[in-house]
Amino acid sequence: MGKLTIGCFSSLVGSTNLDFAVKLSAAAMEKGHKVDLWVSGNGTMLSLTAQRAFKDYSYLEKTVTELMEKGLNVTACEACAESRGYHEDHTLAGVKRFSMDWYLASSFDADRVLHIGGE
């Protein structure tokens, strides 16, 4: 089985790129692959806790939490999060926060890197 590194820079609300990235992560994990998901830029919105589900907006907190319990590795860019006021105490349990070199390190031994840029 392989390792997939996904970088997603799009926001949770206002784009459906993160929905795609998370669905792809789930599909890859179901096939037995290891998945690292890096969120940077507006993508750090995914790392927020206490998201509220509305029918008109993307809501991924529950799905991501369940996937992390199954082994999905989610890391948010700390600087991108902090610049948006997303502090450590706002972070969804299980999501790690590191600097950008974490993404490059994950790419180092990934079989595939899928980079989804921001808006």
Add this chain to the structure above:
Amino acid sequence: MATTKLGFIVQRPGVKSENPKLALTHAIASQSVEIYLNDGDLVTADIAFIGDGVLNCKKDQKPEYLDMSTTESHIKMSLLLDLNVLICKEDLERFGMTEKDVVIDAEEFGADIEAKVVPYEEINKMMEDVNHLLFF
């Protein structure tokens, strides 16, 4: 010991979106990635500006208007760190720009290498040579 080559392709203009600066900061992070890797393992970063992305390379950007760093200073920092910076010649010409209009060196930063204005064919070769491509 192994090396993974990453290609950062910047195709959007600066200021309008965060992407170009994130491309540069992620590429620059290749210099500190070793803390996560085994001894001797490396991640290298090549950066190419294509399409509207070449506008990020414009010289004499004024950081005081937005009170934030410019892509020009990030490119200079990339040169200081010996990253390979390529700028697409054909796309520069599309904007009526030449090598004289873009950041080529970073002597004031102490950089030894220069950015290269090259035909798209050369950027294509770089893209074929890297392990993973990241489009910004």
